[in-house]
Amino acid sequence: MQDKLRSSGGYATLSEIAGLAAWLAADRGDAATARARYNESIKYAESSRNPLLVSYMTASLGHYAVENGDPNQGLYFLNRAARHHDGRTPAAARAWLASLYAVAYGAMGNRASTLEALRTAQRYADRRPVEAQWPWVFAFTAAKAARYQSSALAALGDLSGSRTAYSAAIPTMTAPKPLALAKVEHANLLATMRREDEACRLAVEALQVGKKYGSERIVANVRSLRSRWSTDCRDARLLDQMLIGLYDKEQW
16 A cells, blocks of 8 residues: 555545545635645645646646635746646646636736736647646637636626626536536626626526535625625525525525
8 A cells, every 4th residue: 555655646646636625625615624635735746746737736726826816826826837837738738727827817907918828728728639648638628718718807807708708618517516606707797797687697596506515615605796786686685585594504
């Protein structure tokens, strides 16, 4: 067992397990545990001597920091992740990291860098890799890149561009939790565009998913969104009742 864990494959497995634990902690809203597990995943990835895995785990921590309102710290980890790329890095990895950069720069209000990162992501998206390289064995298509593009453009105030990107991304999103998070983000955009009824409907749909799967992350995002609204849209009362019900454990 010890020999297996000392092997590069064993460390890679431990890195993946720690990365999953980090994601689960983030979903529960446990930021301290999420950060600790992400750091564990990076250390195990470094021991595996797989630069792509190190880049993936480091960039994941960076994106987590950006999503939690720390874009400067997130950018630091994205830069660390980028240092593990070289001439052999597959297009999927480059497109994904560029997309994360776009979201980070968008959160910082850096329009020029955001647009440059989006162009880079678009350039690498949909390229066919000559040979699949783990952990980048999936295709990072233009539709997947559009999810990050929507976030980045919304942060810059480009409401029309963000809405277009969102429309391109949604048909490809099948996992309920990521889809719910995207809906909350788009609901905020719709509210900015004075389309309150649509915004409330999406917030209700997202909250239903958050309650069903026990995702504190989704619930917290909806709660934060509602606290910033002064709207009396059609579903506002339903949304408020659902949020109040979260304080009754029997509702879960």
